[in-house]
Amino acid sequence: MTAYLIRSGVCMVLLFGLYHLILRKEKLFSFSRFYLIFAVIFSLAVPFVSIPVEIGSGPAAVEIAEALNHIQPVNSGEYPEVTVQQNSIADETVFTEPAVTGSLPQPVQEQEGHGGIGVILLIIYLAGLALMSARFVKNVMVVRRMLLKSEKIEQSWYRIALLDGLSSPFSFLRTVFLDRQAYRKNRIPANVLRHELEHIRQAHSHDVIFFELMNMIFWFNPMLYLFGRAARINHEYLADDAVVRDSRDPETYEGELISFIRSRAIVPFTCGLNSSMIKDRLLMLNTVTSAAGRKIRMAAVTVMSVLLLTLLSLRPAYPDAQDDRNRKKLLRAEDIVIEEVNFSDPGFKPVKALMVIDGKPLSFSDTVVFDPGQVKTISVRQGRDAIRRHGRDAKGGAVEITTYQNDLKSDPDSNYFKPTWTVNNRVPEGPVRIPVSNFRTLSLWTYPVFPEQDRIRRWRIVDIMTRDYYQIRGKVIRKNGDPFPGVKVSSTGNPFTATSDKDGRFLLEDVGEDAVVTVTGEGCEPLYFRAFFRHDLKITLDKDSEPDFNLDSEGHLAVDFSGRWRCREMYGIPPVESEYIYYIRQYGSDSVLIRQSMKGKDGREYRSETVYAFNTIRRVKTEPMENVEVTVICSVSPDGRSFTGTTHRKSKIGLFEEYRTKNTWSMSDDQNQLIISSFVSQGTGPDKEKEQPDMVFERIREEE
The missing domain is CATH 2.60.40.1120 (Carboxypeptidase-like, regulatory domain)
Incomplete structure (x- = not known):
């Protein structure tokens, strides 16, 4: 609200300044009338108009963003910044397809901090609004009582109301109020009556009501009083100009004007003769402006007004038009890019950070439900960018998630990234429910292109840490x-x-x-x-x-298998025509993600991915072979130095005997060799089990 008032106030000051400097003393009455009205309307509307401009992200761009948004500069240490760092490739390799999202009801948000001041300001505004509303109603009732007490004479397009003791004529809407005795004795000059009829014919009362309503609602804005007063003076100029154009003797009208308004009793809310304006009106009656001069002034004011409104409508294009540009920068980055939002401070106290699902900010009491495969896009906004989009409730940052169900416009992240979702260093195998109050951090890790990696889509980790971890x-x-x-x-x-x-x-x-x-x-x-x-x-x-x-440590790995591994022996034989690379990412002691890459002599690459969640039994879908039941069992050795993945394949309709493979993963003492021991069996009985020669991999160092 503060930014809105500042922006609209600045616009009013600038537009009124143009009127005062260029139009106020010129015979451009009709142009000035509509200029004053539309200047107020545009000033109140321009804060809602946004023209996105790409301004980059350097220090100069930040200064421009502050100037455009009228946001007070804040301490940069108050916000988590995007950090870029280069880590060991062996430690930071991830792979998989998109996984998880949430869908929640729209929250009820509560403002924190400055609540007392906000309540006091609201009470002051409502008190002023009540007083101005009472004044507005009182003025309407005064005119209504005068109309009810008067003697009315209906004419074709206006009405005359006669009152006793009325010092000078005035008009309101389609009624002219006149002194009864002066009217009966024909003492009211024809030019004065014609002046009031011009107010009716040109509907000046509608302008007066408009400015009175604006003064009532925005009673704290002094610029609206200046606009209203300028409009009333311009109404008198318009009526005088119409009378003089039809009069054969302008000097006689000037004399009648002076004699008739000496004892003017002001009636609020009406159009009429006013002694405080007499000097300006007499000067304006004798002002001469050439046709060329009028056209130049109108053109200058129009062009300058459009430029001012355009400048005040500019916004940095961070949230919308610049999103694609920022995503392209991520795709070209040569280092790991980390974007993080903290939902609590180092002391675990909640901070102002938002989780936004399909455009709906979630409250502290809501729960995020992650459904694998339904996330379309996820992005992190920080600092001023988050505040500009979501307000001060996003002071600590905002996480925006859209789903395929509700987002029909934007490109999916899967076109650019291959994300892996982790919760507390573990790859979730199914839907995850996390209360917003339990969020600790959410971070996006976007990785550079590695030699054997897909050069179109980057690997990305969406890492969530919760307080209960x-x-x-x-x-x-x-x-x-x-x-x-x-x-x-x-x-x-x-x-x-x-x-x-x-x-x-x-x-x-x-x-x-x-x-x-x-x-x-x-x-x-x-x-x-x-x-x-x-x-x-x-x-x-x-x-x-x-x-x-x-x-x-029972059931938990005591060693870390993370890294890149190159095959040295494939079942006891060195690979000759193919190159096998394993990328392993271990999430704490709970799960591990393995991506296999095999590149042949022809340069074609074949990839596969496997996720092992330790100490679990799970069934795997085998589409399109729906008649095959696959069960994966993963366990950790008692000493925590190896793990075993056992896969059972069974035909539901008896097409083949049960087939079982068991792979045990371990490392050498110096952790530079990865050894995979395999057993294969088909059918039942000990004679059916066959041990395969070991597969041996060597760790790929960072410099390689």
């Missing part, structure tokens, strides 16, 4: 294995402390990523360690004993 849990025991209740568990940067229960269990939430955890028990030496997430901790505390803890 950042918690530590476990059990505190004594040296003899008994639970240890009452132990205090705290972390740096977190004002809360968890206490172990009677079973020794504890849970501490909102723990920082690099926080140091402190465990203290009565009479025991405190234990310090860096926070671990998604693991159960087993902590041993006892008197006269060294404190200790270990991770419950």
